[in-house]
Amino acid sequence: MDDFVTSKLIEWQLPGLIERFRDEAIDEESFGYLDLHTITTLIPRIGERLKFINKHNEFVRHTVCPPATLPTPDLPAATVANANPEMAALPNPDPEMPDATMVPVLQIVPVFDICAVLSAVPEGRSIVESLDTDQLITGKERKAMVRILVSHLIERCGETPTAVMKIALASALIHAFPCLNDDSGSGFGTWYAKGRSHHPATGFLEERLRNIRKQLRRSSRGPRPQREQDTVPSRIVIPDCTRFFDPLRRACT
Known part of the structure; x- marks a missing residue:
């Protein structure tokens, strides 16, 4: 571990993490690549982890280069705020650059x-x-828990959050509490699974969002108008001549 990481941890009043970061060989470069899963592994104590995540998010926002500095303007720019960066690679779109087959592109992942x-x-x-x-x-x-998390998601992203935001929320949930991990490929399929092959998305978070959207649409339409048969009293037909049966005379009068 270099002096940069040590000074940052001291500046953030987290000197107790210095030894842990030194054991894992976290230097200045890898310090900027830390994601939520790695931070959870590095810092098991919740109090220290929350403090570090807050400081690290601020650090990332002030050190990430703006999209204008990317090698080509044709590449999409990341747009989500309050995030940790992860590096991904896309094929080089410029055939005039034969020596560079891959161009690193900054992908920003939302943090919950x-x-x-x-x-x-x-x-x-x-x-x-x-x-x-x-x-x-x-x-x-x-x-x-699902109700609280979905309410936070709607406050942050509206009633129709993107799949990226829902995946980020589900992923952050199992990273914060590994005991909630499931045996799906992603580890959070129970909480959110993206729809595929004309099948809708599933999971506890998605179901809650779907129910809230139904309630909002129902309330926006107002009360259901009464049908005509509900407002017009039903007619009772009375025959012109009512016939009574006299059991003593055994005849109709």
């Missing part, structure tokens, strides 16, 4: 601080405690 979102409400704080101590939650707690 799951512990902070849940801890903002009393119900969520009890859920965090259950996950930290017992490594499990009840069905009632799971529904409450």
Whole structure:
């Protein structure tokens, strides 16, 4: 570990992490590449992890180069704020550059601080405690957690968040609480699975979003108008002559 990382940790009042970062050989270059999964592995204690994530997000926002400095203007620019950077590679679009077959492009992945979102409400704080101590939650707690997280997602992205945002939320959830990991390929398929081959997206988060959208559409349409048969009283037909049966006379009069 170089002096840059040491000075940053001291500046952020996290000197207790210096030894851990030194053991993992985190230098100035790798320090900027840290993502949420790696940070969770490096810093198991929640309090220190939350402080580091907040400081690291600010550090990344001030050090990421703007899109104008990318090698070619034809490449898409990242647009999501409050994020950690990850490097991806796209094929070189310029045939005049034979020596460069791949051009690095900065991809920005949204970050969700799951512990902070849940801890903002009393119900969520009890859920965090259950996950930290017992490594499990009840069905009632799971529904409450999904409700809190989806409300935060809608506040941040609106009622129709992109698949990228939903994946980021589900991924952040299992990174914050590995006990919620499932056996799907992504590890968070139970919480969100992107739709494929004309099949809609699934998962607890997606179901909650879908139900909220239905409720919003229903409320925007207003009360259901009454049908004509509900407003017009039904007619009762009375015959011209009512016939009564006299059992003594055994005849109709």
